[in-house]
Structures are given as C-alpha cells and as structure tokens.
Amino acid sequence: MEPGLAWPLSSEFWSNIMPNGRWKALPTWEQNFCFLYLINKRIIMKFKILILDDEQIVCNSLQRILENKETDIFTSRETAEARRIICEREIDLVLLDYKLKNENGLNFLKEIREEHPEMPVIMITAFGNVDLAVEAMKSGAFDFIQKNQEPEFIRFTVKRTLENLRLRKEVQELRKSCLEENNLPEIVTVSSAMQKTLELANEFAKTDVTILITGETGTGKNLVGNYIHAKSMRFHQAYVSINCAAIPRELMESELFGYEKGAFTGAHERGKKGLIEQANKGTLFFDEIGELSPDLQGKLLHVLEENKYFKIGSVEPSSVDVRFIAASNTDLEEAVAEKKFRMDLFYRLNVAHIHIPPLRERKEDIIILAKFFIEEFNKKFNKTINDFTPEAQRFLESLSWPGNVRELKNLLERAVLLKKDNVLRLEDFGDGQMKQKGYHKDETFPSMLSLDLNNPGKDNLLNTAQKMIIEQALDYADHNRSRAARLLKIPRTTLNFYIRKHEIE
Template sequence: MIEANARSAYATFDIPLESILENINEGICVIDRSRRVIYWNRQAEKLYGIKKDQILGRDIVQFFPNALALEVLKTGKPIEYVEHRPREGNVVVISSIPIKKDGELLGVVSIDQDITEIRKLSYELQKARNRIQYLEYVEEEIKKLHRDFNFENIVYKSKTMYDLILLAMKVAESDASVLIQGESGTGKDLFARAIHQGSQRKDKPFVVVDCSSIPESLLESELFGYEPGAFTGAQKKGKPGKFELAEGGTVFLDEIGEMPLEMQSKLLRVLENREFYRVGGVKPVKVNIRIISATNRDLAEMVKQGKFREDLFYRLDVVSLKIPPLRERPEDIPVLIDYYLKKYSVENKKVIDRIEPAAVEMLLNYPWPGNVRELKNVVERLVILAEDGSILAEHLPQSIKKYFENTTRITDKDRFMKLEQVVAEAEKKAITHALKMTGNNKAKAAEMLGIPRSTLYYKIKTLKIECPTD
C-alpha cells in the first residue's frame, strides 16, 4: 500500500532530474572513464567561474590538474569531505564518488558544497569568543591592580620612577611628614595613598583636604571643626573637622601652596603640639595623625617671596618626593597608554585591535603638558571614539593635532614633523616592517596591516618604499 502511494506521488511529481540538479546548492561535476566532463551544473559554474560550454566534453585535467575525481578514477574508491579553496575567499568541501554498474567503473561524480558563509560565521563566532575572553582577562587584571591603593598601582617603566617609588616605600614605614612635589596631573595623590597603604596607619582613615577648593573663611572650620553655636549657620551639635575624622590615620593636604598665611601658622602649631582648638572651643583636642602634603608650586621660592612660612615648610618637608613630568620620562608613556587602553576597553566593553601608526607616533612624541591625567583622558576618548576596534589619528583631540601642525615651531624642530609628514613616516615604517616580517609577501603584509592589498600597492608606490631584502 505504501509503495503504491509512493509510486502515485512520484507520477504526479514529474520533474526532470536535471532540473533538480540545476537548482540545488551544491556544485555537481560528472566525468566519464576518459576524464571528460559530461555534466557541469549551475552551482559549479558559480563556484569556479567556468561556464558549461567551456568545460563540457573537455578533459578535466585542463581545468583541475589535481582534481579529487582523478584519484577516484584510478582507485575506484570514494574520497569524501575534503576541504578546498578554489578561489581567494571561497571554501568548498568536496566529495568524489565512483559511478559503477555491475562492478564496472563508468565515471566519477563530484559534489562540491560551498561552506564559505559557514566558515565566516564560525570565524566571527570564535573571534567574539576570543574578545570576551580577552575582556574578562583584562577586567581581572584591572581588578587586581585596584584592590588596594598601593605602590603596585603606579604604572611606570623608567629608572627615575623606580628610584622614587623605592624612596616612597621606605618613607611609608615611618611616621615622618612627606612633601610631594610635581606638576598637575603627575599622580601626587596616588603616591600619597600608596604611602598611607604602606604604613602602619593603613587600617585607619585617609582624609583628603583640597586646600585650593575650600574658601579661606571656611578652611579653619573644615580642618579643626567647630563647637555648637560657634558662628551663624553652625550646626547645633557642632561638627568635627578633618583632623579629628582622621584620628589614627593620615591627612593629605593637597595643594598646600594655596593655604593662606594665617592658616599656615595654625597648621604649624598642630604639627608641633599634636593638638588644636575647634572654632569657638576652649579645650585643646589631641590628635594622632600623619601629614602628607602636595603641591605643584615651588614652595622654596614662595618662602623667599614671603608667601609661605619657612618654619612650616621645613616641618612639612621632612622627606621630599619630586615626581618628574611625563615629558622627562618618555619611556613611561607606552606602558601608561597600554594600561589605560586595557582599563577603558573593559569599562566601555570594547576591544582595541589596532592603532593607526600616525596616532601612535603622535601619542609617543607629544610632550603631555597635562601629564598622566591628560594622557589618561585622551586614551579614554580614543577608546570611546574607536570604530571596529581601530584607533585613528583623526580621533585624537584637536590640541594634539594642532601641536604637530604648528609649522612655526622652533624648539624640537628636528624631533617633530608636520602632521602629514608624521603620518607618511609612520606608515612607511609600518609597511616596511610588515614586508620584512612576511618575506615580501604583499598579501600577508596587507592582512597584517589591516588594509586592502590595493591600498598597500598604492602606498608602496606613493611613499617610494623599497621592498626589504632581509
């Protein structure tokens, strides 16, 4: 009954076999025992770019000298699921099956399945997995660095910073007052926190006082607190000051150079007697604190000008740490860029695969007047603006681009070039290096550089690049 129904269905489904073969997604090639191609379907034409009238009746060796069908024709045994790349960008899986009748080999049929899209999807999936793994790895590394504010948090490579950190680590073990000097953005606060974390006071409070942001009229009450009703607008219960809140710990006086002279004398008494009076108070308040101060000003010069008390200066400057500006330690720039690229890649859920050579050149040669703080902000901007994992020179802020565009620059004129020269030189170096690494294989060099091969040929010509021989 079932067989009868099947025969009936087949009878009503009267479609020629050739029509079916012409409309399937696999390429079909049939050769006879003389190696002549006797069938070549539409998908085979598409896969290999060879029309029927070009190949039918011809020896397959003329088109495919190493065709699998030739091996099957010799052995009479099938060969299945062999990967083949007929053209650049195409991936095909081939199965060649012998055609036999009564044990006699009549020919071979080859079935070629295009898996290019499947392979691309597989590649993209693996790429996505790799990116996730990379982000997870970097996130864990960043977490490790941020578990504590310690000296390991300070990113550097230069000998100058190494020596400075060794000194700071020794100082941390004592209770001596420390004066940290350096331009804005050099990381004075990071050193202050690291010293606190390296001291015996690390489990006690670390209280920051920004002397430049507190109005002079409020500075005394902020530092020392006040008694109930000490002045109009005061809280009824009074308020403890920063020094009381830091009991047993560290007070970090940031921008100490901005402190008014009158307040300086009161701070000196605290350092000498370890006690102070609240605003409106009559009883001294004893404190056990360590003072770390920081400034971007030349306090010694301010002492000469009468703008800073000499006795307070020497009290604060028991140990002095002078953080050099970033322009004086250029070897730290690459490691700082790498660190912040990873940090902001994680925060913005992005993976940066490539930085344009011109952008690298400018980042490494820019003098960074805002020091680490400026570099940090620029790298965050670059990560945010990056597209498809690439950072380009055009993503840099205008201030940096203008620096290199300034044709009237006199100082450092031999070191810095116009923007277009920087771009050309950086591209030339990158292309020459890629060609050398790939043994002058331009296809591989273009892939390494992430540019089309046609662009590579154009650059080689316009930049007059000689292919390296080594």
C-alpha cells in the same frame, strides 16, 4: 571578649580584618568561622628553608633538627646552586655557613641582602665568638648560631625567626586585602626615574615623618600619597585628602578643624568633625598646600609640632595622631622668599621630599600607561580595544604632555568612548586634537634608511633602497597605500607599481 563570641576577639582585631565596623554586622557563627579560618591559615603556613654549608654532614644534621610539618628544607654546598634554589623555590629563610670552602659567607650574605632585602638569614659557624656575631649582624644577619649548639636552641632560634616572618606575611596579607577592598589605583611605570621615586616612597612609608611631594600638575601626587599610606603601618586607617585650592578660604578653617555646637551663627547644632579629626590614626593629604592662607599656615604648624588643635568655638585643645603628607605644583622655596609661605612651616613639611618627574621625562611610561587606561576604559564603556597602531603610538610618544598623566588619561578616554572597532588609530584622536597639540603626521616621517655601500654582494643597491623605503613608508602608514603614497610624495599608482616590482607583501 566581644559579647556572644566563643573566642576572645577584640574590636581592634576585627577592625584590622574588616575596617569601618563591618565585622559587627556578621552573625556570631560567621565571626567564629572567620576566626577558625584565620587560625587554620596560620597553622598550615609552610616555610621554605635553605641550608648552605660546604659540609654535607652539617646540612643533613640541621635538616633532621629543623624538619617538621611547617617547613620544607633544601640543602646546598655551593653558592651557585644556592642562588638557583633561592630564585626557583622562593626561599623564606637561609641558614648560611660563615666560612664556605671557596667563598666568604659574609660576601654571600651581603648579596642576599641586596637581592632579597626581606629574606632573613641566620649565620652558622663552628667558631663562635662575639666579634664574628657582631660582624654578621652588622652585615644584615637576623641571628647567629654555632654548629655544636644544642638542637633545642637551634630550633628555638629558627622558630623565633619564622614567627617574625609569619607576622610580616600576615600583615602583608592584611594590607593586600585592604588594598583590594578599597580598590586603590595602581602606579604603572617602567621608567628608572619613577622607580627611584617609588623606592623613596617605600622607605618613607616605614616611618611617620612628614612628607612633601612636588611635581607638575597631573603627575599623580595624590596617588603617590595614597601609595605611601597603603605601604605604611596606618594602611588600615583613614586616608583623607583635602585640596587647599578648591575650598574657599573662609570655609577652610571649619573644614580642617571642625567646630563646636553653636560656635557661630548657622553652625550645625551637633557641631562638626574636621578633616584632621577624621584622619586621626591615619593620614591627612594636603594637595596644593601653597594655597593655604597665612593664618591657617600658622595653625597647621601648631598641629604639626604639638599634635594638638582647637576646634572653632572650643577652649580645650584636642589631641590627634595623624601622618601629614603635603603636595605642591609650585616652588614653595620661591614662595617662602616672596613671603607668601611660612619658612618654619616649609621646613617642618620638608622633612622628607619626593619629586615626581613629568611624563615628558619618562617617555617609556607613555605606552604602558596608555594600555593600562585603555583596559580601564574598556570596562567602563564596555569596549574591546586591545591594541593601537604604530602610527598612533608614535603620536602619543611625540607629545610633550604639559598636563602629564591626567592629560593622557583624558585623551584616551575620549578616543575609547568614540571607538567602534578594537584597534585605536591615529585618526581616532581627532584632527582637532592633533592640530591643537602641534602634531603633523606628514612631517614626521623618520629617516631611518641605512645601506652598506661596501657590500660585496651582487644586489642592486638602488632597488634595495627603493624596497626598504617603501616598506618603511607602508609600515609607518599602517599599510594604508594612499597614506604611504602621500608620505613618499608619489601617486598611488606609482607606489602600486613599485610594490609589484619588488614583490612587497
């Protein structure tokens, strides 16, 4: 028990709720109040349970057994209705009949596991045997009960499942609060390639395996490393990042391993904690791991294999519990072939591999990222930009982005900083930027005119074509008539004539 507390709250408990020791600054009454709040939150947490059985009498019976102040019970006799209830009511637990009237319950179980992998399912059946239970558990069921079992046993099975679910929800809440507290950046994406990368990251986050992240510069390797840490069970511990290319080689060892008092001339009298020690219980991220010197590669390999390291000047090894994530924008396999990187270290790092696709291979992310950065820079520079013109959008989508997301962010930061009104236009990116990036707006007018020459109508197709191409040019030029006239290679007066002729708004 912590001194002065009325309840047995350990340092570990408070460290989970308020990292970095900030709980110690709370007065005793506030610590007690927080404890009561958490207990109260735990008590009033309600769970939504769906009972799916083709016999109404079974549904009613189970509902009577399970109904209490912590549960909201829903019943269904058909899978179609059950699907609707699961989506609309955000169901927490499903009790599923093994043998439905028109469908195999196992098939619906597999469907639930695919659509809602975190949702526990308890199979229920009138025919209990070991083979059925094993089959259900293999298909992803959390537990298995018989309809004729005692009510107390059914309550116990459901309560045990809900307690497991409650624990997961509390961990998720704690993780969410830690993410908000640390103000971690978001990963913004709609592309299928990046979604697959995040799915892989989520799977790796459940384990403590060493991960190698590869990708071009500016793709967000450190961000993905931070994402994995936040999704792992180490989320409330330190995430330490080191850029191997930014620290001189002669200083890298002391930065990484630290040193003892008097280890060398000029050493601090109290010694120094290395980054490995700082990351103990947490995650250590190595950016540009390929820049690590050969001698340090060997020492890092020893840490990975033995979970021990030597401080400079120490004769006794120190134990450490760290999750290692390494990143590189170069081909490490090629570096191994050229004897620039240790083969054994490469294989030890490459237990799990994540590749981040470059921005040019996920064009659909460009605009959503641009909007995200605009919102960020609005807050930073006190701006009110809320949109950008179609021509500006086409400009952003047309580039190859060799610097990837970092380049996009830097370009938008400059544009937002200098913007006076609330709409970003093509000219806001500057003629120098467009010239540097090889963009020539007058040469990119798309050809999208499509006419049905077999149209039986009486419309003059020539007039229709004129109207369509003028409307297209005006739209492309953001309704700037001078720019539209330049695109069409006609005088502005001629354009005005056709606008009036075809009654174009």
